[in-house]
Amino acid sequence: MQVAVIKYNAGNVQSVLYALERLGVEAVLTDDLEVISKADRVIFPGQGEASTAMRYLKEKQLDQLIPNLKQPFFGVCLGQQLLCEHSEENDNACLGVFPVKVKKFIPENISDFKVPHVGWNNLTELKTPLLKGLTDESFVYYVHSFYCELSDYTIAKTNYILDFAGLMHKDNFYAMQAHPEKSGLVGERILKNFLSL
Template identity: 85%
Template sequence: MKVAVIKYNAGNVQSVLYALERLGVEAELTDDLENISNADKVIFPGQGEASTAMKYLKEKKLDRLIPELKQDFFGVCLGQQLLCEHSEEGDTPCLGIFPVLVKKFVPENPFDFKVPHIGWNNLQNLKSPLLEGLDEAAFVYYVHSFYCEVGDHTIAKTDYILPFSALMHKDNFYAMQAHPEKSGLVGERILKNFLSL
């Protein structure tokens, strides 16, 4: 199986490659359009800032390629947010695959909720083959200040200040706000499920 991990000058890519290696998958880190098009699976990882990442995608014409891909595609963290319509981070138009907005967490009381949301939190309302073998006791690891709204394509939610899309699915596109590569056995299971879809 050929797995492409999209390079777009954001952090956290190496830990995703290591996580795949632990599952016996040697993925290629690439921003080459042909390599991505020819992969069996594509993973879009990331930590970083929305407008900077979108600028890089546009420079490499990845903003046009990604929505056209037909193979299973997995966006992680910033990679999930950039698959949405628009992000409040840098007032950034995104790829528009998921018809929801990305908003900044605004706690009513900053003493009750810190932003960014950092740490372990559980998944709720799970519904997808991507989450096979998991239940609402499944905890994943988050680091984010912006969240994807809940919508028709939400396949799991997490509650922090308000419910948000923990995972989403539309057609061949899957996405996750938390970091599977930092989420222990639960994250490993989600990556395994994605690879075997």
Template identity: 80%
Template structure:
């Protein structure tokens, strides 16, 4: 299976590559348009800042390619947020795959809620094959200050300050805010289910 992991100068990519290799995949980190177009699966991971990441995607013409891809596509963390239409992080216009806005967490009680949201939290209202073999309220690992709003494309939720879209799906596009590569057996199962699509 040809798995393309999109290179766009975002952090945390190496741990995603290791996680995929542990599942028997042979991922290639690349920003080559032809290779990405011909891959069986595409994964779009990363940690970083939205406007800087979008600038790199635009320089490489990945902003034009990504929304047109037809194979199973999985955005992770910043990769999820960039698939949305707009991020409040530096007022960034994103890729527009999901007609969803990315908003900054604003804690109403700073003693109880810290930003960024860091640590383990659970998924609920799970919908679809990405969660095969998982229980409702399975725990995953988060590190983020921005979140995707709930929408018709939400396939799992997490509650922190309020509910947000933990995972989303539209056609061949899947996206996850938490880090599957840091989420132990639950994250491994989600990646495995994605690779089996």
């Protein structure tokens, strides 16, 4: 199986490659349109800032390629947010795969909630084969200041200040706000499920 991890100068990519390696998958890190198009699976990870990431995607014409891919595709953290239509982070238009807005956490009481949301939190209302074998007691690891709104595409929720889309699914596109590569056995199971879709 050929797995392409999209290179777009975002952080945290190496840990995703290591996580795949632990599963026996030797993925290729690339921004080559042809390599990505021919891959059996595509993973779109990252940490960083939305407008900078979108600028790189446009320079490499990845903004045109990604929404038209047909193989199983997995956006992670910033990768999930960039698959949405708009982010409040620097008022940025994104890829538009999911007709969903990305908003900034605004705590009602700063003493109760800190932003960014960092640490372990559980998933609830799990749906689709991507989450096979997991339960509402499954915890994953988050690091983010922006969140994807709930929608018809939400396949798992998480609550921090409010309910938000922990995971989303539309056609061949899957997306997750937390970091599977930092989420222990739960994250490993999600990656395995994705690779076997």
